[in-house]
Amino acid sequence: MKNLKKLGLALLIIIALLTIAGFFLPRQVHVERSLTIKAAPAAIFTEINTVRSWPRWSPWHGLDPQMQVIYSGPPSGEGAxxxxxSANSNVGNGTLTVTRSQPFERIDISMDFDENGTATGSYLLRPAGQGTRLTWTMDTDLGANPLERYLGLFLDKLVGADFEKGLANLQKLVEAPAATAQR
Known part of the structure; x- marks a missing residue:
């Protein structure tokens, strides 16, 4: 019985220390990935700025073909x-809105993942040789919850992998010979 009390006390101390340590973890998380695409900024910009095109390249649309999507606002640009x-836990539920659309240079978005919080994101387009350097970013505030802050330690790796997939999808889409012929 004495050993069980010691074990319980030790477990309680470990939990308390981990909780306290969680408050010192960063509450702000930044995820960023970039890729140089052999296409003009205009071709890439159009795919991102037109939210109805997102199923063609977004990694999350590909995870759940049964995802229900309702479009709002204009077809492209600010307010789209x-x-x-989605029943898929890797996709979840939420809303996305284009908050800024600066032609051929930048698109900013806001996202609300319902019970999973909010985030902002950007797509930055910069000329790079014969192509365009596309940078995709996301920023979120995890708040005061120490458990969420621990999860934040893995967010870059988890979301970053999806960003890499989305960038590769965009690259295939706009570099394809058919895409070039249509533009």
Whole structure:
């Protein structure tokens, strides 16, 4: 019985220390990935700025073909957006809105993942030799919850992998010979 009390006390101390340590972890998380695409900024910009084109390249649309999407606002540019619902836990539910659209240079978005919080994102387009350097970013505030802050330690790796897939999808889409012939 004495050993069980010691074990319980030790476990309680470990939990308390981990909780306290969690408060010192960063609450702000930044995820960023870049890729140089052999296409003009205009071709890439059009695919991102037109939210109805996102199923063609977004990594999350590919995870759940049954995802329900409702578009809102204009078809492209500032105010364009959509809400989605998905039974797939890797996709979840939420809304996305284009908050800034600076032709051929930058697109900013806001996202609300319902119970999973909010985030902002950007797509930055910069000329790079014969192509365009596309940088995709996301920023979120995890708040005061120490458990969420621990999860934030893995967010760059988890979301970053999806960003890499989305950038590769965009690259295939706009570099394809058919895409070039259509533009």
């Amino acid at each position: 957006g959509y809400s989605w619902t």
